[in-house]
Amino acid sequence: MCTELISSLSPLKKSQFPLMVYQIGEKFRDEMNPRFGLMRSRQFLMKDMYSFSTDIDSSRETYQKICGVYERIFGKELQLNSDLIKVEADSGVHGGHISHEYHLKSNLDEDFVNSCPSCSSFNKSDSSSCPQCSSKTSRIQSVEIGHTFHLGTKYSEALGAKFQGKPLDMCCFGIGVTRLLPATVDLLSTSEKALRLPRAIAPFDGVIIVKKSLMSNVIVEMTSSSASRYLKGGILLDDRIEMSPGRRIHDANRLGIPFIMVLANETERSLVTQKPVIEVFTTHPKTDEPVSQGSMTLDRFVTFVQSSLYGTGGHHLDHSHVLDELGGSH
Numbered sequence: 348m349c350t351e352l353i354s355s356l357s358p359l360k361k362s363q364f365p366l367m368v369y370q371i372g373e374k375f376r377d378e379m380n381p382r383f384g385l386m387r388s389r390q391f392l393m394k395d396m397y398s399f400s401t402d403i404d405s406s407r408e409t410y411q412k413i414c415g416v417y418e419r420i421f422g423k424e425l426q427l428n429s430d431l432i433k434v435e436a437d438s439g440v441h442g443g444h445i446s447h448e449y450h451l452k453s454n455l456d457e458d459f460v461n462s463c464p465s466c467s468s469f470n471k472s473d474s475s476s477c478p479q480c481s482s483k484t485s486r487i488q489s490v491e492i493g494h495t496f497h498l499g500t501k502y503s504e505a506l507g508a509k510f511q512g513k514p515l516d517m518c519c520f521g522i523g524v525t526r527l528l529p530a531t532v533d534l535l536s537t538s539e540k541a542l543r544l545p546r547a548i549a550p551f552d553g554v555i556i557v558k559k560s561l562m563s564n565v566i567v568e569m570t571s572s573s574a575s576r577y578l579k580g581g582i583l584l585d586d587r588i589e590m591s592p593g594r595r596i597h598d599a600n601r602l603g604i605p606f607i608m609v610l611a612n613e614t615e616r617s618l619v620t621q622k623p624v625i626e627v628f629t630t631h632p633k634t635d636e637p638v639s640q641g642s643m644t645l646d647r648f649v650t651f652v653q654s655s656l657y658g659t660g661g662h663h664l665d666h667s668h669v670l671d672e673l674g675g676s677h
């Protein structure tokens with residue numbers, strides 16, 4: 348469809364290349380074996396992008412660039428670096444030149460990649476020996492979350508997408524948006540006790556739990572404005588004052604909200620000292636219990652959030668290490 352669009356837009360100017368068009372849309376497939384909830388269903392959301400270049404070299408360059416973007420999305424933005432596997436794929440279906448699949452480790456046994464311990468490479472071949480070094484490989488259960496293809500000129504030739512009489516060189520890129528959700532939940536949650544999601548797609552960055560007697564105190568507003576300096580992904584105010592703070596911390600942990608701010612007895616006592624404190628808990632991928640970070644002033648809390656998110660010393664959340672690594676290599 349995109350190829351037809353491009354051929355209908357011709358003639359295009361040289362400066363318009365590489366031209367990239369994308370679509371996010373519902374797809375349907377006649378899945379014989381719908382299972383794993385959202386993972387393998389008959390209807391799903393997919394992001395596709397097609398690139399068009401005037402020659403193969405610039406097409407390859409675009410391919411590498413978008414692969415870099417995908418690695419950043421999955422690694423840095425979704426903090427999945429340690430469980431992400433990029434593997435060269437069999438591109439026979441599309442008749443392309445190069446193709447890669449992006450997999451997440453998974454217990455769902457939906458797909459697999461082979462891992463070679465000798466040369467630290469991954470492959471998708473069916474044999475159990477490494478195509479690079481012939482060592483015995485081991486099979487890792489996985490879920491495919493993205494795919495990139497260098498398609499060449501096959502489709503542009505067929506559909507007449509040309510520049511100065513020559514068929515355009517194409518790549519296509521896809522992210523399985525719907526399956527990212529169950530794949531990351533499966534990967535990051537260790538039990539049914541608590542949900543864990545990457546911060547980038549979690550419904551809230553933080554929650555403020557307030558004791559009944561403090562509901563109309565200015566400290567609630569102060570906490571909210573301090574928190575929103577770095578927690579841009581939304582802050583929930585839990586004003587279910589009929590429930591104990593402990594019950595509400597339990598609920599926040601179950602939802603996997605990364606930062607939990609509690610305004611209860613300790614805050615109330617501290618209000619007379621001119622240095623009000625809040626109690627802070629955090630939740631982390633691959634654990635199902637909240638971690639107490641103790642009491643801290645609002646200034647200290649802002650520094651704590653900042654260092655947790657960007658890894659500038661102090662207490663670290665797991666994913667800040669990933670950000671550090673990426674910061675060094677990019």
Ligand SMILES: [Zn+2]
Pocket residue numbers: 463464465466467468477478479480481482
């Ligand atoms: Zn090998």
